[in-house]
């Protein structure tokens with residue numbers, strides 16, 4: 114039977130790599146493409162939707178509906194716009210959905226896709242971070258298989274196949290360390306946006322690249338792992354591994370460690386999700402161990418990268434605390450991208466937001482309304498601090 118597939122965030126880094134794999138596997142001949150969504154890049158969205166004969170193409174930006182209609186004219190693809198239209202598209206029956214919108218904007222559509230009782234490939238880690246209990250509950254209620262597309266979590270997922278989760282002692286998440294690995298806090302004071310987005314190993318969207326530079330990406334991944342694999346905070350470790358070859362590891366009760374390795378190419382993890390439960394040929398380089406000079410590991414520097422310290426507070430607090438960390442981080446990043454604050458002020462602002470809102474968020478619990486409310490209030494808090502001129 115032809116598989117029905119949807120890609121949310123189809124114009125982004127993960128989205129285009131997902132479409133590349135769908136194209137290589139036969140495109141419109143092999144798949145029934147239901148929905149493709151994007152935001153600002155309507156030309157690329159329309160081009161992909163026409164090529165893959167999607168039922169509907171949706172831009173999140175209401176003001177771009179006419180441009181999208183224009184770009185789709187002459188085709189059978191339906192055009193729609195706005196956040197509600199994205200949710201509607203995500204709720205259309207599909208056998209496999211890739212959730213690859215960036216940021217908390219991905220939460221509501223991801224929850225829609227999770228209600229389909231099929232396969233949900235999750236790149237949008239922010240939805241797990243903000244509402245992991247809720248997302249897990251929705252998947253369980255509807256019998257949806259959640260497949261982690263984040264490379265670390267895809268690695269853990271693969272290491273766990275055929276194993277018993279209760280025998281897992283620890284999960285060791287690897288981190289490249291980003292472009293500023295090895296620097297002190299002082300040495301990062303004046304870094305520019307261009308330096309922050311220049312990741313040494315992975316070619317990714319702007320948001321996750323900056324998150325890698327601050328190591329907030331790893332903080333999000335620690336929370337994501339907690340919810341995906343039902344872990345206690347003390348079971349989750351982070352280790353810096355500059356080569357990004359070992360994608361993550363798990364340690365069992367008998368002291369044995371299982372690791373998943375591969376080149377730093379997201380098509381490995383995305384393709385694993387697309388072909389699950391089978392393994393098929395993927396266009397990724399094969400590792401040549403004779404040519405790998407070394408695989409290094411060292412402890413992260415928590416003074417230089419406070420994100421990894423702050424995440425521990427969120428793990429302990431529970432409830433909607435993850436939504437505070439994520440929203441503060443997104444709002445602070447927007448300030449950095451706009452040149453309104455320096456690089457280090459991002460973590461400072463997240464810490465201030467946690468101080469102000471974490472207790473309340475922990476008590477609030479994880480309904481969608483509560484999460485969206487705390488998300489909004491956290492953003493306002495951070496924006497106010499930026500407007501007042503935060504000291505670095």
Ligand code: NDP
Nearest residue numbers: 122124125126127151152153154173214215236237317318
């Ligand atoms: P990109 O910025 O490259 O792409 C984001 C996608 O979301 C684009 O399709 C963009 O549309 C769309 N988008 C942006 N804003 C909105 C919005 N407000 N509402 C709806 N859609 C929106 O991000 P990445 O592909 O890098 O990352 C996507 C997700 O995957 C993130 O959660 C990230 O953490 C995660 N991830 C990414 C990895 C990577 O290698 N890139 C690795 C592991 C996880 P448009 O481009 O048209 O504006």
Ligand code: MG
Nearest residue numbers: 263264265334
């Ligand atoms: Mg990752």
